[in-house]
Amino acid sequence: MHTIEQLDDGRAVYLNGKLIQVSEIPIFRKTLALNNQYYTLQKTHPAVHTYQENGHNYDIAYKVPRNVADLRQKHQAYQEIAQTNNGMLGRTPDFLATGMGILAERYAFLGHNKWTDFAVNAKHYAEWIKANDIFISHALQNPQLDRTKPINQIPSGYTGVHTVERRADGIVVSGAKMVNTMAPIADDLLIFNPPELLLEKGDTSYAVAFATPLNTPGVKIICRKLLDHPGYTEDDYPLSNALDEIDAYVVFDQVFIPWEKVFVENDTDMSNRFFIESGIFGHTSHQDEVRGITKLEFATSLAIRVAHTLGLDGFLGVQEKLGSLTAHLELIKGTIARSEDEGQLDEFGIYTPNLQALLAVRASLPAFYDEALRVIQHLAAGSMVGVPGFEEFAGDNGPILDQALTTSRADSRERSKLLNLAFDLSSSGFGQRQLMYEYYHGGDPMRIRSKHYLDEDLQAGNAMLDRLLK
Template sequence: MHTIEQLNDGRAVYLNGHRVNVADVPIFRKTLALNNQYYDLQHTHPEVHTYQENGHRYDIAFKVPRTVADLQQKHRAYQEIAQSNSGMLGRTPDFLNTGMAVLAERAAFLGQNQYTDFAANARNYAKAVKANDIFISHALQNPQLNRQKAINAIPSEYAGVHTIERNQDGIFVSGAKMVNTMAPIADDLLIFNPPELLLENGDSSYAVAFATPLNNPGVKIICRKLLNHPAASITDYPLSNALDEIDAYIVFDHAFIPWSKVFVENNVEMSNRFFIDSGMFSHTSHQDEVRGITKLELATSLALRIAHILGLDGFLGVQEKLGRLTANLELIKGTITRSEDNGHLDEFGIYTPSLQALQAVRSTLPEYYDEALRVTQHLAAGSMVGVPSFAEFDGDNATILNQALTTDRATAKARTRLLNLAFDLTSSGFGQRQLMYEYYHGGDPMRIRAQHYQRADLQAGNQMIDRLLSADNANTHEQVITPIPRLVLK
């Protein structure tokens, strides 16, 4: 854990056209305070958030799971961290730290080159992150310039991050990554390429994976516009004015990366395999979807509270809408549990959650979250849009508003607070960014569903079909119809 002042370490952070000191941006301070709950919980709730290994105590995210019970403990820790920020911070330190735990054991496939041992670098880096519990952010998506072309065919130096020079000490990289979350307040940045947009043979200079401190002189962090409302109170914007997850465009300008921090270089195959074969994808997905449950539960609970406060929950049609939301939440919770119960021990003895179950959540939770927001919007409607500033309760109209807006279910102030929260989550810029995040932070939903179909285990279903279709020929075991072949997604 660090203070905001420690982040004024020379990092090049840009906001609204100007280079800024991180400590001078109020919303960065608030976000860091919520992010630091990850560290605080290790002291206030150590029985869930820490474990002991070789005489040392570490955060539970770094524990290599060997049993379903290990995954369940990590689940509880992820959930408590997410609850401390209402599920609004998608990239708290536990996200990549759980990936570091398995990277240290699965790194052998990365191999080596004439300059360095990539596998050893990955193991050593993962161990250093664990020993110091540092906060890693990551960036993998390349700028969306022209997805119809191979990256090497795009005439831009910023189509992705690529090696421009190498020597016996390390590599120099230039280029950009499109979206990086939490970079201004993280310690290190992990760069690699996404598994769903595979590099091709001509893309070898872009085939890199490495880590670097965020105060590397060759790194620029260009933040998007902030989503808070400095002129309004936190009562008017209880989410927007409490945190901003701070997405940024990351630019590398001849940045030096020592070989000790390089995990893939000039190797298309290793770049394409890095996220999946390291085990990081499955285990970070587990953390991510547990956080998603927390966020979905907030949105579901808000819809139910709005319906009650506005006196709408007695209508059957409204109850049916709310029942869909609670059923959706239960299905997601059950699927996460299934991912743990149906996990498996990999060849390294690591208990790995079922990726098929996690991908089902990843492809479905965004729509469930969207539905919860829309139900709240439809129920709150004009009451939410027309709610006055909370400052009015200290103004000339305070008496009128207290009388006009108080009901048998809520005082005027309580009603206003709830409607402000509903607007902030469902309709403000902050709320819309949170919705967009759920849809796309885990990859293209269309590709996720296509991959889920290709990997579905329907052996039992196909056997039932074959048995039914061969009922007229009970004495043979002939398979009447061959199951439809799965196409490989390009």
Template sequence: MHTIEQLDDGRAVYLNGKRINVAEVPIFRKTLALNNQYYDLQRTHSAVHTYQENGKNYDIAFKVPRTVDDLRQKHQAYQEIAQSNSGMLGRTPDFLNTGMAVLAERADFLGHNQYADFADNARNYAKWVKANDIFISHALQNPQLNRQRAINAIPSGYAGVHTVERNQDGIFVSGAKMVNTMAPIADDLLIFNPPELLLEPGDTSYAVAFATPLNNPGVKIICRKLLDHPGYTTADYPLSNLLDEIDAYIIFDHAFIPWSKVFVDNNVEMSNRFFIDSGMFIHTSHQDEVRGITKLELATSLAIRVAHVLGLDGFLGVQEKLGRLTANLELIKGTITRSEDQGHLDQFGIYTPSLQALQAVRSTLPSYYDQALRVTQHLAAGSMVGTPGYAEFDGDNATILKQALTTDRATATERTRLLNLAFDLTSAGFGQRQLMYEYYHGGNPMRIRSQHYQHADLTAGNHMLDSLLAEHVD
């Protein structure tokens, strides 16, 4: 865990056209405080959040799961971390740290070149992250410039990150990555390519994977516009004035990466295999979907609370809408549990959750979350849009507003806070970013569903079909 002042380490962070000191941005300070709950929970709830190995304590994310009970403990830890930020921080340290745990054991496939042993590099890096419990973020998505052309056919050089020079000490890289969540407040950045956009043979220089500190002189972090509302309190914007996950566009300008931090270089096959074959994809997916449950439960609870406070929950039609939401939540919870119960030991002795179950969640949860937001919008409607600013309760109209907006179900201030939360989550820029994040952070939903169908185990169903379709002699 670090303080926000420690992030004034020379990193080049830009906001609204100017280079900034991260510590001077209020919403960054608040986001870091919530992110640090990952570390706080290791002290306050160590029975769940830590484990011992060789006489030392480590965060449970770093534990290599060997049994279903190991996955269940990690599930509980992920859930408690997510609950500390209402499921709104998708890239807390436990996300990539659980990937580091398995990378250390599955890295052999990466091989070596004349300068470096990439497998050893990956193992050593994973062990270093674990020993120091640092916060690493990652950037894998290439800028969406022209997806109809090969990455090497886009002349600007910013269609991805590519090697421009190498020597006996390391490589120099230039280029860009489109979305990097939490980069301004992370310690290290892990760069690799997404598995769903496979590189082609001509893309060799883009076939890289490496780690670098954020204060690397060749790295620039260009933040998107912030989503908070200065001048208003959290009573008006209870989420967007509490945190911002801070997506950024990353530029590499002849940045030096020592060989010890390189995991793939000029190898299209290894680049395409890196995320999947390292085991990081499936184990980070487990963490990600547990966090998704937390966020879905918040959205479901909000819809139900709004219906109650506005006196709508006695109508059968509203109850049916809310019942769909609670059923959706139960289905997602059950599928996550199934992913754990139907896991298996891989060839490395790592207990691995069911990918089919996790992909079912990943392909479905975004639409369930969207549905919960839409129900809240439908129920709150004009009441939400017409809610006065919270400062009005200290103004000239305070007395009449408190009288006019108080009901037998909520005081005027309670009602206002709830409707402000409903607007923040369902309709404000913060809420819309969160919705888009759920749809796309895990990859193209259409591609996910296509892959799910292709890997479905329908042995029993096909057996029944064959039996019914077989010719029978009456």
């Protein structure tokens, strides 16, 4: 855990065209406080959030699961962390922490070159992260400039991160990554390439995976526009004035990376294999889907609360809409449970969740979440659009508003705050960014679905077909 002032460590963070100090931005401070719940829960609820290994206590995210009970404990910890932010922070420290625990055992495939041993580097880095409980962010998506061309044929030099110099003590890299969530408030940054956009033979200089502190000279964090609303309270904007996960465009300008922090270099095959074969993907997916179901439950609960407060929950048509949301919620919960129950031990003795089940969640949850937001919009409708600023309640019109907006189900301020929450989640810039995040943060939904059908085990179904068609 660190304070906001400790993030003024020389990192180059840019916002609205200015080089800033992280501590100067109020929404960064609020977001960090929520992010730090990961560390707080280790102290307040250690039975769930910590475990012992070789006489030391570690966060449960780092625990290498050996059976279904281990996965279930990690599930509970992920859920409790997500509940502190209503599932709105997708990249809390437990996300990559769980991947580091696995990398520390699945590192050997990375091999070596004449200067360094990539496998040993990965093992030592993962162990260092675990020992010090370092908050790492990651950036894998290359800027979407021209997907019709191989990355090496786009001349800008910023279509990905690539090696520009190779030395006896390390490499020098330049380039950019498109989306780096939480970069301004993380400690370290892990760079690698996404597996769904495979590098080609001519892309070797882009075939890198490495880690570096975020205050490394030459690293620039260029934040997108913030989504909070200065001048309004959290009564007006209960979510967007409480946190912003802060996506950023990250630029590397002749950045030196020592060999001991390099895990892949000049090897397209290894770059394409890194995310999946390291085990990071499967286990971070488990954390991510638990966080996702927490967010879906929050949105579903909000839709039901809006329907009740506005007196709509007695109508059959509304009940049908709400029932669709709760049915989706149960389907996702059941599929995540199945991923745990039907996991399997790999060759390292690591109990890994069923990836087909997790990918089914990833393929379905965005649309279910989208539906929950649309139900909220349709039910709250003009009621949420017409809520006055909360300061009106303390002004001359306060008594009128108290009388006009109070019902038998909620007083004027309770009703207004609920409708503000409905607007913030379903219709504001913050809410639309959250929707976009659910659709794309786990990869292209089209690619997820196409791969899912190719990998599905239909042995029983095909046997029935063959018996009838024989």
